[in-house]
Amino acid sequence: MRVAYVVGTTTGGTGRHVRMLAGGLVRRGHRVVVAGPREVEEQFGFGEAGARFAEVPVSDRPHPVNDARAVLAVRRTIRGADVVHAHGLRAGALAALAMPRRSGAPLLVVTLHNALTAGGFVGAVYGLLERIVARRADRVLVVSPDLGERMGALGARDVRPAVVPAPPLRAPRRTPAEVRAELGAGDRPLVLTVARLAQQKGLETLLDAAAGPWSGTPPLFAIAGEGPLRGELERRIGAGRLPVVLLGNRDDVPDLLAAATAAVWASRWEGLPLSVSETLKAGTPVIATAVGGVPGLVGDAGILVPYGDPAALRSAVQKLIYDPAEAARWAEAAARRGAELPGEDDAVRAALDAYTRS
Template sequence: MAETACRVLLVLGTSAGGVGRHVRMLAEGLAAAGHRVVVAGPASTDRAFGFSGVARFAEVPISDRPRPASDLRAVARLRALAAGADVVHAHGLRAGALAALAPGRRAGLVVTLHNALTASGAVGAVYGVLERVVARRADRVLVVSPDLGERMAALGARHVAPAVVPAPPLPPPGRTPAEVRAELGAGERPILLTVARLAQQKGLETLLDAARGPFEGEAPLFVVAGEGPLREPLQARIDAEGLPVRLLGDRADVADLLGAAASLVLASRWEGQPLIVQEALRAGRPVVATAVGGVPGMVGEAGLLVPPGDAGALRDAVRRLLAEPGLAARLAAAAPRRPLPGPEDAVRAVLDAYEDARR
């Protein structure tokens, strides 16, 4: 497949972060290697990630929740687009299931699952059905963590392999740590950085519980970069309890924030291969994170891992990192040595998957 030009249809649903960045990286890398690439997804994704700058973009209404009328239109549109493709590569459960349901598909189907199923109730039941559709109809399923792979194999997936999801390089910092600290009003306090969508999956209530302390001396400043549906309730709690936490909203200066931070802190209930963890490791920052999904394999000896939902363990890990400079220095030194994939590795891996899917 790598030696012959391939017609690739990349499909994604609504995305504001890692999935969109990953698809953009693949589109750019595949096009640069001489393959014909079409990206299909909601118009908002093209505005956010500039797909039309590196490939042809086709608008397809793939929403983040089941919507029967919209989903039927999406399936019809994907059927038409897939007719001109050698391989359809869908990203995420919703996009993968809709691509699998498009009748008349002759192209090979590869689905990358970037997240675990966390919904419950009626929505969770629907997503459970979509998981089985993907497991049974996809020619190849790529997963971002071992637990996802085990689940898909149990549901009947024929071929499951690890996904390669590298973080695109961050631009160099544009400001000094002192300038960032001044903007944030940190004073002499250590800065603990979280970069996450403000949503249930990210465990931010646990982060706020941990931020209550107690800490030795003055509490560190927890800063959270990101937006999402939980912003108002999180801010209300921060204000009501006087927590040492600042919600910064979406930020384009993550490299600056990492440069000023003592550590990256993630309290997520589940993660795959979070891009921010890779970015922190490349920046030489220690990581305090929950031991979920693909995080332990990424962090290795460059961080401290705690159980998800355990605010006490998260607080104690932060306290230990701040109280033991030698430990912090060892973790920071180990961070840039972690073996992390690059864009070339990701493109090579998907081309191998495409070749296998067409056999």
């Protein structure tokens, strides 16, 4: 089988997911090409996974001239493919526009990894892209039920859940005591968030919760990640003297998870966040907002709270950090759930099933 993947600008889970699928298909004897921006190949190394890479300048924002060039480049790249699998709304719409209108055209599969959150003109443009994907894709894979309902309402013919596993979690290289000493946590509870510093992640609610009041020693909140909100967050943390440290991008997340009392997400929306999957596999207690695909991912192995409610988030954190027995119970639940999550082979098999015409 000849499979063409189309990706846009990505710095995280989408790129890792495509690399995993490409490598899995190559190992099974399929021919794979990945089309996307040069910087995505440089970050994720699709060529190292055995796929051929074709540079396509997919911009991160709609642009008529650039998008027309991208459509032509995608059309050249997918020539001869049996299946075209685009990841993300932008890449999905470009792939849909690039598809030949003839019998025997490749099967078009689109995986939607994120929800539409922008408003105004950009939101209207993305709404148009959603309709293009819904009406032209043969199959749409979604990371959350709300995305599936939206695509179905827009006319998608075949909507299925996406299987997006977290990569295997390596063992920690440092002891929790060493990590806590580095962060300045001392004997305080350590609450970890792994997230991009962006609007979607609801970090303003996290800071509201961190401000207290606390019924015991205030925990130290550590946020691992980078993004456009760093400056704004730093100003608020400093002005309020909040017990929060910004760690930047880290390559030692397993060490941080092992040292953390709990891991917290205050997100406005999430699909199948790899950071939550990694936390479950690490057996670290999970507290997250009940949005998108999070409830289905976590199941009953974590504490779910409403989005935008700092008091509920703070109450859930206090429930864990001041009661060791409660924390141990949630840690065991997380580890059990982590062991049940799908692996890379499951994801590749699900993709191959989606590539079958029916």
